[in-house]
Structure formats: structure tokens, C-alpha cells
Amino acid sequence: MFEILEIGRLGPGVNRAVISAPDIARAHRPGQFIILRAHENGERIPLTVADKDVDKGTITLVWQEVGTTTYYLGTMCPGDRLQDLCGPLGKPTHLEKFGTVVGIGGGIGVAPLHPITKGMYDAGNHVISIVGARTEGLLIMTDDMKKISHELLISTDDGSFGIHGFVTQVLQSIIDRGTKIDLCVAIGPVPMMRAVVNVSRAANIPTVVSLNPIMVDGTGMCGACRVEVAGKTMFGCVDGPEFNGFDVDFDLLMKRLAMYKGPELISLNKFRDTERGCKCTIPGGA
Numbered sequence: 001m002f003e004i005l006e007i008g009r010l011g012p013g014v015n016r017a018v019i020s021a022p023d024i025a026r027a028h029r030p031g032q033f034i035i036l037r038a039h040e041n042g043e044r045i046p047l048t049v050a051d052k053d054v055d056k057g058t059i060t061l062v063w064q065e066v067g068t069t070t071y072y073l074g075t076m077c078p079g080d081r082l083q084d085l086c087g088p089l090g091k092p093t094h095l096e097k098f099g100t101v102v103g104i105g106g107g108i109g110v111a112p113l114h115p116i117t118k119g120m121y122d123a124g125n126h127v128i129s130i131v132g133a134r135t136e137g138l139l140i141m142t143d144d145m146k147k148i149s150h151e152l153l154i155s156t157d158d159g160s161f162g163i164h165g166f167v168t169q170v171l172q173s174i175i176d177r178g179t180k181i182d183l184c185v186a187i188g189p190v191p192m193m194r195a196v197v198n199v200s201r202a203a204n205i206p207t208v209v210s211l212n213p214i215m216v217d218g219t220g221m222c223g224a225c226r227v228e229v230a231g232k233t234m235f236g237c238v239d240g241p242e243f244n245g246f247d248v249d250f251d252l253l254m255k256r257l258a259m260y261k262g263p264e265l266i267s268l269n270k271f272r273d274t275e276r277g278c279k280c281t282i283p284g285g286a
């Protein structure tokens, strides 16, 4: 169980792994995530199920290396096993035929956007996807997104690939050309989701965002993931992770995400000193 079957780089600091988890693959619905522990002394971290293959009994995880656990995961090799994997967790995305749905993914946010976009596509929506990153090397899963989009627009902040600009500017251009948008789904860094909501709110387009608060148990017991939505305290793990973007207190979310920066840095420095440093060759390594 939980054997890593494939692992490789999608770009600098971004990894993709295919993991044996037949029960999770079968039960998973778009929008849901898992919580894993990489080794027996490891902490619990949430990652979205970016893809799955029910016949093969596998799920795909895509993650960005930002700290101790995500760097550790990047040192794992095919044949290694994760200590445990809990899921699927969170409420599935509400999927129906809305009309035209614009999916907006920034950076690593494209991974969680992928299954939701696929669900919207399969539900008969006209899907326009906007995939953005700071620079060309950080663009991920553009081919995967192309397969499940009627229109795919790619942007980079520095203009190194696709449209030069932010995903918000691309969204604004779709609005300006007169396309009637029935729903936006935005996933990415918190400032990006807030910026998207500012554009969509001005155009009165309902907007769903997927929040990434710190999570521990993932079942509504610890309170670590609390977020404020429409003035009410909600738990990201059981009430979300998707919420009405117009109602989210993004400032509070950012503050809570930065709560443990000090200890996280100490932990990362310690990890770097003792890194087990798996030296396996990563296929397609970047």
C-alpha cells in the first residue's frame, strides 16, 4: 500500500508522483485531497489528488518543494512507501452544467485545478482555462489542461511564454471581449485568488476558490484550518476546501499561513543538514 510507482520532476522544485492507493482512487471526487505522512516521524500534510486511475488503483500527487516535508517527498524513489495516506478528504466540487466556466490556475494551483476542470468539462460546460506562472519554467500541466479545455490561455508574469501578464489580466480580457462567464474557479497563491476575486466581483461572476489553510487532522477535530467566510468561522478541511471567493477573509488566511514560519525554517535547516539525499535518477529531471 502507498507504494510510489513513479516519481519525477515537472519543473524546478515541482514534483509528480503516482502512488498505489486503490481505495482512495475509487472513492475520490474532484476537489478532494489527502493527508499524508512520508515516514513514521513525519508530520501530516495535505495534498490534492491531481489525477487518478481507478483501473490501475493509483492517484497522482503534484507538489512544490517549500519546506521540510515537501523537500523530503522529493527525495523519495520508486519502490519507496509513504507511511500513511488518509483520504479522500474535504467536500467534492459542486459539478453541474453552469454554461461557460473559466478555470484559473496560478503556479502549483494548476494541479488542484486539473480534476475540477475535468469534472466541469465532463459535466458539459464550455471550459476556458487560464494557466499562469511567474516564468516559463514554472508552468505545469499545460498539456493535461489542454485536453480538458475548449480554450486554453497561458500567461507568464515575465512574458517568457504565452501572454505577457497576470492571470487576472487574461480573465479581464475574456470579460472585455464579451464572453458571458457563468462561473470562475480560481486556485493558486492567496494574493492571486484575491486578485481574481476583485476582477470577477466587479463583473458579477460567481467565483469559487480552493483554500489552503494549515491542516493537521483533516477531519474537523483540531481547528488548525479555520478560515473566516462571510463573517463565520469555517473549517477548511470539512466545510471546504472550496468556498465562495466573494466571502473569504484573505488577510486572515495569509496571517494564519505565516504563523509557524520561524519553526518551519529551523526544521528545514535541520533537514538540509541531515538530508538522506536519495540519489536515484529522476526521470525527466529538471
Ligand code: FAD
Pocket (backbone or CB within 6 Å): 033, 044, 045, 046, 047, 048, 049, 062, 063, 064, 065, 066, 067, 068, 069, 070, 071, 108, 111, 112, 211, 212, 213, 214, 215, 216, 236, 241, 257, 258, 259, 260, 261, 264, 265, 268
Ligand atoms: P513548511 O516549511 O512546513 O511550510 C511552508 C508553508 O506551507 C507554511 O508557512 C504554511 O503556509 C504551509 N503549511 C505548512 N504546513 C502545512 C500543513 N500541515 N497544511 C497546510 N499548509 C501547510 N501543495 C502542493 O504543492 N500541491 C498540492 O496539491 C497541494 N494541495 C493542498 C490541498 C489543501 C487542501 C491544502 C490545505 C494545502 C495544499 N497544499 C498543496 C499545500 C501543502 O500542504 C503545503 O505546501 C505543505 O504542507 C508544506 O509543508 P512543508 O513541510 O514542505 O513546508
Ligand code: FES
Pocket (backbone or CB within 6 Å): 214, 215, 216, 217, 218, 219, 220, 221, 222, 223, 224, 225, 226, 235, 236, 237, 238
Ligand atoms: Fe483539523 Fe481541519 S485540519 S479541523
Ligand code: MG
Pocket (backbone or CB within 6 Å): 043, 067, 068, 069, 264
Ligand atoms: Mg512542514
